[in-house]
Amino acid sequence: MIRFFIFLYQIIVWLPVFLVSTILTAIIVIIGCSCGGKRFFSYYPGVCWSKIICIFTLSPIKVIGKEKLDKKQSYVFVSNHQGAYDIFLIYGYLGHPIKWVMKQSLRKLFLVGMACEKAGFIFVDNSSPLAAARTVNEAKKRLQNGASIAIFPEGSRSRTGKLNVFKKGAYQMAIDLKLPIVPVTINGSYEVLPVHSFFIFPHKMELIIHDPIPTADLVSDNLRTTAQNIRQLLDKSRNKIESGLWEKYKGMENK
Numbered sequence: 001m002i003r004f005f006i007f008l009y010q011i012i013v014w015l016p017v018f019l020v021s022t023i024l025t026a027i028i029v030i031i032g033c034s035c036g037g038k039r040f041f042s043y044y045p046g047v048c049w050s051k052i053i054c055i056f057t058l059s060p061i062k063v064i065g066k067e068k069l070d071k072k073q074s075y076v077f078v079s080n081h082q083g084a085y086d087i088f089l090i091y092g093y094l095g096h097p098i099k100w101v102m103k104q105s106l107r108k109l110f111l112v113g114m115a116c117e118k119a120g121f122i123f124v125d126n127s128s129p130l131a132a133a134r135t136v137n138e139a140k141k142r143l144q145n146g147a148s149i150a151i152f153p154e155g156s157r158s159r160t161g162k163l164n165v166f167k168k169g170a171y172q173m174a175i176d177l178k179l180p181i182v183p184v185t186i187n188g189s190y191e192v193l194p195v196h197s198f199f200i201f202p203h204k205m206e207l208i209i210h211d212p213i214p215t216a217d218l219v220s221d222n223l224r225t226t227a228q229n230i231r232q233l234l235d236k237s238r239n240k241i242e243s244g245l246w247e248k249y250k251g252m253e254n255k
Contacts, residue, residue, distance in 0.1 A: 006199070011243045044090050054085070054154065059085075063220075064208045077090070077181075077184055078184065079241070080154065080163055080184075081154045083154050084157070089189060089205060097148065098149065101169075102122065157195040175218055175230065181215060185242075191203035210241070211240075215233065217250070
């Protein structure tokens with residue numbers, strides 16, 4: 001019976017709110033950024049949109065560790081990826097301006113893709129080493145006035161809520177840009193909207209911000225040294241993220 005009422009609520013209330021707020025936010029971002037207000041409109045409309053979605057999902061949210069961030073510092077945020085609500089949690093409650101690093105395919109989404117492009121989000125092109133290098137150079141140009149990068153190193157959402165294999169791209173970018181890495185742990189979003197599900201289920205969610213990991217002193221004068229540094233950063237951040245997971249999410253996802 002409870003699931004039936006949740007379903008009705010989703011169709012009658014949540015879905016219209018999601019669609020209308022998404023379209024309005026995209027239009028506001030496109031117009032605002034096009035009119036010269038990129039610093040404001042590339043971030044704050046998305047924050048409001050994310051919080052509206054979370055509020056109407058009826059899920060309590062707890063944030064830990066915001067005091068660890070310097071608002072004048074740029075970071076590379078790396079987070080586990082439990083579900084679609086990870087985006088709303090990070091965008092709405094991190095409290096730090098970010099540029100998302102996104103799949104190239106998302107550029108094609110109606111209005112949303114254009115809004116992301118206008119906001120200065122970074123679309124990853126891994127088709128060749130030269131294209132990947134252009135992504136890093138593009139990131140350097142866009143990280144101004146304290147803006148940061150947010151990436152999900154797993155690449156795709158977890159099927160069980162547990163961690164999957166981390167990819168190296170975020171760490172290569174952090175070393176190249178000389179930016180601290182901030183591990184972020186997300187709990188509970190898997191319960192709200194897991195992969196392959198179309199229905200929301202209200203559930204408490206948690207965002208844990210860990211201590212930044214510096215990269216400024218890491219040398220990258222040869223491929224071997226760079227590879228070692230990337231592996232160390234990846235392992236350290238992954239361990240930090242796993243340390244904050246609820247017990248039922250600990251361990252590796254079985255493929």
